[in-house]
Amino acid sequence: MPLTPELRRSFFEQMTLSRAFDDQMIALYWEGKLPIFQFGAGPLPGELHCSNGAEPVGAGVCGALSADDMLTADHRPHHVAVCRGVDLDRMAAELLGKKTGLSQGKGGHMHIYDPSVNFASSAIIAEGMAPAAGMALARRLQKRPGVAVAFIGEGAANQGAFHETLNLVGVMKLPFIVVVQDNEWGVSTSKSESTAIERNSDRAASYGLAGEFVASNDPDDIYEATVRAVARARAGQGGTVLELKTARLAGHFMGDQQAYIPEQMKQADPIPLYRAKLLRDGVLTEAEADAIETASKARMEQAMQFAKDSPYPEPAEAFDHVFAGGSEASDKQEAGAAA
Amino acid sequence: MSARILTMSRAGREALDWEMERRDDIFCLGEDVYKFGGIFGTMDGFGAKYGPERVISTPISETGFIGMAAGAAMEGMHPVIDLAYIDFIGVCYNVLLNTASKTHYMSGGAVKVPMTLLIGTGGGYNNAAQHSQCLHATVAHIPGVKVVYPSNAYDAKGMLHTALRDDNFTIFLTHKATAGVGWMGTPIKTTLSEVPLEDYTVPFGKVKIYREGTDVTLIGLGMSVHECLKAADDLAKDGISAQVVDLRSLVPLDRDGIMAAVAQTGRLVVTDEDYLSYGVSGEILATIFERDPTILKKPPIRVAMPDIPIPFSRPMEQAVLPLAEKIAKQARKLMA
Ligand SMILES: Cc1ncc(C[n+]2csc(CCOP(=O)(O)OP(=O)(O)O)c2C)c(N)n1
Secondary structure, eight states, X not given: OOOOHHHHXXXXXXXXXXXXXXXXXHHHXXXXXXXXXXXXXXXXXXXXXXXXXXXXXXXXXXXXXXXXXXXEEOSOOHHHHHHHTOOHHHHHXXXXXXXXXXXXXXXXXXXXXXXXXTEEEOSSTTTTHHHHHHHHHHHHHHTOOOOEEEEEEGGGGGSHHHHHHHHHHHHHTOSEEEEEEEOSEETTEEHHHHOSSSOGGGGGGGGTOEEEEEOSOOHHHHHHHHHHHHHHHHTTOOOEEXXXXXXXXXXXXXXXXXXXSOGGGOOOOHHHHHHHHHHHTTSSOHHHHHHHHHHHHHHHHHHHHHHHHSOOOOGGGGGTTSSSSSOOSTTOTTTTTTO | OOEEEEOHHHHHHHHHHHHHHHOSSEEEEETTHHHHOSTTSTTTTHHHHHOTTTEEEOOSOHHXXXXXXXXXXXXXXXXXXXXXXXGGGGGGHHIIIIIITTHHHHTTTSOOOOEEEEEEEOOSSSOOTTSSOOOHXXXXXXXXXXXXXXXSHHHHHHHHHHHHTOSSEEEEEEEGGGSOOTTBOSOOGGGOEXXXXXXXXXXXXXXXEEEOOSSEEEEEOTHHHHHHHHHHHHHHHTTOOEEXXXXXXXXXXXXXXXXXXXXXXXXXXXXXXXXXXXXXXXXXXXXXXXXXXXXXXXXXXXXXXOSSOOOSSXXXXXXXXXXXXXXXXXXXXXXX
């Protein structure tokens, strides 16, 4: 699909929806955590890694994928999930630990699963890589179409799992794309402090894969690079390391003071930049852009309301889902250990 | 010399700082340690004080840098590694399982691997199945690695001195809720202690009797010690005198100390935030059963994390943690 005005408009819609998701979650996160900060307090407990600044990655990559394709995300999954069309209400409910959540409160924000749109995640760094390659392999064995796309951070590109998986993908010529989201930081460690060469896309050559680098954090450019990678994968030409320069505007997680980031390394917000670009290109008017932003906020408010209104799971539900097939935790431990 | 009340985190830092000031063989490595000083601030400020050669921030490459630590140890260094959360051992387990733990034995004692691996454990703050585990049994099961688990500031400092002066591989565990770090809220009172300014060691392999009692023995480790103490307070209101025992060290395990403590009351509740089956709580019961089951007046009870992945949502997680209320309830059953 060419980069039409409709498509670009949808990128803006998705980016603003993803931002509304994060902004509203951040506001809720601080409830119950001030003045004394504690991960476990308030209506939205646990660690929270937000995607503010990375929305172009979600919009541009997901815009180039089809329903058959399979995605794995990491500990920072919101922008990818929103742009992939993961159920917004149920994702919001999952973050709040509610029974109506995607995982009925079992997973939380780092463990987003929605099989209806082929979306999975893992919060152990780089551990979404090999499962994504395996998904591609399954489709090959099943003679069904589908490209697997693993979303990781640039920090994850120094894990063994990254390199082992890329070699397997290269050897097996699997339809696979790894999206390396280079937001410069892995917690407090910058890319240049952690990575021996400048671009992970250059590492593709060692595994017989294609490598592409997009520097702009602009969904149009990201979309076009992804279209090329998807075309290669579908044509049986193998995998791509797609490295995308992006931004991390809300810290590693909530509570990160980011004192380690020098002034000259402060990153630009891609949403106003893209908005201005669409206005310049005549894709949107001011009024239309405002309307989209307002609609995104309203949609997210609705999801948040759904989440807040939903009940918590019953404590005993902790024992459900340990095994498939309806059998429950091994030895009826509710009676003894958890009494 | 004077002593002050410290958190576990500050006390551990003092031990490491003391040793680093005096010894060239110690260096630190781990993700973000140069700028952040480790998950519990054990290396807080060390970047500025000791420089980037001795305080090395690593890429997210655990197999690589922990394997390197083992190699450096074989060459006469004593690396101190920060591995943040124990859930991450999955990506570097071979170093623990087959390299650092077994080299001394496989070399017939010719090669030593002195290194200290600092790891945070535990949940209770809604961080879900991949960031809340204890897994201490998973590492204590490996022959050739010492596993210690202080639960208060005094022991944290003394046991870290001991680890740093040991010629072996030590896994030094701290439950996140006990460390006294900012992101876990107000420190738990019973984790704080008076800590002497000077250096001292606390030997591995000795249980600590936190609280004397005559009716029932509550055994814990890490965070569950503090839940046992709370339970003991509660039981006291009913006139039940509970003894609270902190294992402190899993390898070596103070089996004599456990027997002696349990013999004093004859009633036992073992608590553990690690999974129930194939773990520490079973090991303690096996010890009693092998040595002298007649010291027990009643069958013992285990209050441990059931064999399920840790659920995210608060009502489910709270229901499966070995919390004081549950411990007290089981102790009352033993008294009935
Ligand atoms: C194996 C493993 N090691 C360490 C961590 C802790 N950790 C969580 S996120 C993170 C930084 C990840 O950086 P990057 O991959 O660049 O993603 P970003 O956070 O920048 O989105 C680290 C070290 C982890 N989750 N898993």
